[in-house]
Structure formats: C-alpha cells, structure tokens
Amino acid sequence: DSGVTQTPKHLITATGQRVTLRCSPRSGDLSVYWYQQSLDQGLQFLIQYYNGEERAKGNILERFSAQQFPDLHSELNLSSLELGDSALYFCASSPFRGNTGELFFGEGSRLTVL
Amino acid sequence: AQSVTQPDIHITVSEGASLELRCNYSYGATPYLFWYVQSPGQGLQLLLKYFSGDTLVQGIKGFEAEFKRSQSSFNLRKPSVHWSDAAEYFCAVGAPETGANNLFFGTGTRLTVIP
Numbered sequence: 001d002s003g004v005t006q007t008p009k010h011l012i013t014a015t016g017q018r019v020t021l022r023c024s025p026r027s028g029d030l031s032v033y034w035y036q037q038s039l040d041q042g043l044q045f046l047i048q049y050y051n052g053e054e055r056a057k058g059n060i061l062e063r064f065s066a067q068q069f070p071d072l073h074s075e076l077n078l079s080s081l082e083l084g085d086s087a088l089y090f091c092a093s094s095p096f097r098g099n100t101g102e103l104f105f106g107e108g109s110r111l112t113v114l
Numbered sequence: 115a116q117s118v119t120q121p122d123i124h125i126t127v128s129e130g131a132s133l134e135l136r137c138n139y140s141y142g143a144t145p146y147l148f149w150y151v152q153s154p155g156q157g158l159q160l161l162l163k164y165f166s167g168d169t170l171v172q173g174i175k176g177f178e179a180e181f182k183r184s185q186s187s188f189n190l191r192k193p194s195v196h197w198s199d200a201a202e203y204f205c206a207v208g209a210p211e212t213g214a215n216n217l218f219f220g221t222g223t224r225l226t227v228i229p
Contacts, residue, residue: 002157033216043204043219056216090157103217105150105157 003027004106006091012112018079021109025072025093031055032074033094033103034066038087049074078111086113116141116207120220127195128228135190135223137205146208147188148217149179153201161203164188175199200227 003026013019025032034046036059045058049068060066063081068074078085088110092103117140127133139145146165150158162173169181179190188205202224206217 002159004157035219042221045216045218048216058216092158102160102163103158105159107155107157 002104002106004091004093004104006089006106006109008109009107010110010112012114013081014114015081015083017081017113018077019081019111021076021078021089021091021111023074023076023091023093023106025074025091026095026104029093029095029104030072031094031096032068032072033092034060034074034076035090035092035105036087037090037108038084041087043090046076081111081113083113086111116145116209116218118205118207118218118220120203120205120223122223123221124224124226126226126228129197130194133190133192133195133199133225135203135205135225137188137190137220138186139188139205139207140186141207141209144183147179147181148206148208149173149177149188149190150204150206150219151175151201152204152222158204161190195225195227197227197229200225 005024007022030051033048036044046060047066048056052068063079066076088108090108092105119138148163149161152158161177162171164171164181202222204222205220208217
C-alpha cells in the first residue's frame with residue numbers, strides 16, 4: 001500500500017460526458033502528479049501540482065483540467081469524453097517540489113468510455 | 115527532450131533463472147534513471163534509482179541495475195527470478211536540470227515466469 005488513494009477505481013461513461021477523478025496523496029506529500037496509461041501511448045505524464053499550484057504540465061489535453069485543494073487532495077476533470085480517453089489514470093505523490101524521482105503511485109482509476 | 119526505449123515487449127523466463135531487462139535512454143546529459151514495477155491491478159512501485167555516483171545500484175526485491183554512459187543504458191538485472199516477480203517493468207528518466215519531477219516512462223516489459 002503506497003498510501004495514495006484514488007477514487008473511483010472503475011468508471012464507465014459515455015462519449016461527450018464529464019468525469020472527475022480524485023486523488024488523496026500520502027500524508028505530508030505536497031506534490032501530486034497525474035499520469036495516463038493507455039495501450040497505445042503507454043504512461044504519459046499529464047500534470048503536476050505542488051502545494052496547490054501547477055508545477056509542470058505534460059501531454060494534457062485542453063479538455064482535461066486538474067486542481068489541488070488546500071487539503072492537498074487533487075482532482076482530474078475530464079470533459080467531452082472520447083473513446084480514446086479510455087485509459088488507466090494514475091495519481092502519484094511526492095514530498096518534494098523538484099526532481100527526486102521517487103513517486104508513490106496509487107492503484108489507478110480505470111476509465112472506460114463507450 | 116528525453117526519451118526511453120525498452121526494446122523487449124515481453125520476456126519469459128523460468129523460475130530460478132537470471133533476468134536482464136534492457137533500457138536505453140536519450141538525453142543530452144546524465145539523467146536521473148529509475149525502474150518501476152507494476153503488478154497486475156496495482157500501481158507502480160519504485161525498484162531502484164540512479165542519480166550519480168556508483169553506476170551499479172541495488173534495489174528492492176533483489177534487483178540491481180547498471181548505468182552505462184557509453185551505451186546510454188540502464189539495464190535491470192536479477193540473478194534468480196521468483197514466480198512473484200511476474201509483472202510489468204518500466205524504465206523511466208527524469209531531467210535533473212529542469213527541476214521538474216515529471217518522469218518519462220518507457221513502454222514497459224512484461225515479465226512472465228514459468229515454473
């Protein structure tokens with residue numbers, strides 16, 4: 001158990017819909033990262049937040065947005081969903097702002113878009 | 115920009131046999147290098163990491179990896195594989211000078227262990 005909690009574990013929805021994925025980092029971790037894992041793209045970095053502020057942005061679509069709240073939990077919002085958005089979305093946390101490389105991953109939220 | 119190549123999509127080894135998973139990276143300087151393991155239905159767990167210093171690093175679960183600058187490689191090894199090692203293994207690279215912690219992952223190598 002990494003200490004990172006993601007909900008929901010599974011989500012099935014239709015194209016055009018909007019969903020919110022939630023992540024609670026390990027106790028004390030200030031950084032939260034979102035990754036998307038799909039069969040064709042592999043593990044792709046989406047976005048990082050540190051202590052409530054956006055720190056780094058990767059291959060995140062404009063239809064996707066994220067935020068980190070004062071209690072440090074984070075939400076990833078996916079809108080106007082397309083079939084290709086079906087993937088496993090991982091949240092990871094780290095105590096640090098910068099590059100230590102040691103990320104603690106949650107078990108993921110599996111999104112299926114029909 | 116950095117990139118990571120794991121040339122082997124799937125490897126099958128017998129229990130007790132040795133294992134080597136290959137990883138090559140592309141980066142202008144010495145990156146931070148990592149190996150993560152993902153068991154079925156689980157998140158990723160860090161096996162080991164290399165930042166600097168001794169090029170042979172030891173990790174958890176009996177794994178080790180060797181950084182070879184001349185070959186831009188960071189191969190993962192284990193002398194004797196156990197059935198519980200069956201999982202997907204990801205090599206990842208981080209860019210030290212950016213100060214960012216976003217890692218770039220390879221496409222993974224799925225390890226099957228046969229009795």
